[in-house]
Amino acid sequence: MSDIQLWDFRFIDFVDVFLVAILLFYIYKLVKGTVAINIFIGILIIYLVWVVTDYLNMHLLYQIVDGFMKVGIIALIVVFQPEIRKFLLMVGSTNLSGKRRIFKNFKFLNSDTETTNDVEAIVNACVKMGTTNTGALIVIERNNNLDFLTNTGDEMNITVSQPIIESIFFKNSPLHDGAIIIDNNVVKATRVILPVNNEVTIPKRFGLRHRAALGITEKTDALALVVSEETGTVSYVKNAEFVMYKTKEELVDKIKKDLI
Secondary structure, three states: OOOOOOOOOOHHHHHHHHHHHHHHHHHHHHHOOOOHHHHHHHHHHHHHHHHHHHHOOOHHHHHHHHHHHHHHHHHHHHHOHHHHHHHHHHHHOOOOOOOOHHHHOOHHHOOOOOOOOOHHHHHHHHHHHHHOOOOEEEEEOOOOOOHHHHOOOEEEEEEOOHHHHHHHOOOOOOOOOOEEEEEOOEEEEEEEOOOOOOOOOOOOOOOHHHHHHHHHHHHOOOEEEEEOOOOOOEEEEEOOEEEOOOOHHHHHHHHHHHHO
């Protein structure tokens, strides 16, 4: 212990700790709300055991844990494949020329506690369309930049409102096919083609819109709302899972919390 000089703390050490904190923060955000969070905690515990056994010279236990750690990187890639994909997409899709795009990916530096999206208008439009069995698929962008999808549809720049959303998905509208992408309370694209998830088993009453919602929320951290054309029900999808809710107000609250 005499060799450790705690007072010798350089500026580069501060930068090192800060960058590690950012990395851990985003890892937590990627796995939060999924079963991967339990796996992540388990890996942290094993890592701490590995460090402690090495420090205490517990050779037998250290050799066992060390063997696991040496092949652990392969297990991490397999287990966290969707989360790693989201993280790389977040880093690679950062638009340096976009206004405030860099800072958008670092929301924890922003003191705002309110979402800029008019969630009530979005949900009210979905509920209204559900009463007429008007199918709809709405994707709300979060940290991951979805600009790579806008070229599959028509780029727009329309402020979100309930009448606008309803008019887009009106059955005779030329824009009703496909999904719309909303970012910062603006409809940035319509008629967007989303990746479809064919691996997850879902009830037969769900169609391509629901599979597309599962696909985009699996590959990115976006949120999705789906209005069924057959039943008129409104489904909320996050992290490739259907989120249950009882009332419209509860749905609004869930989306607002997920957007902060």
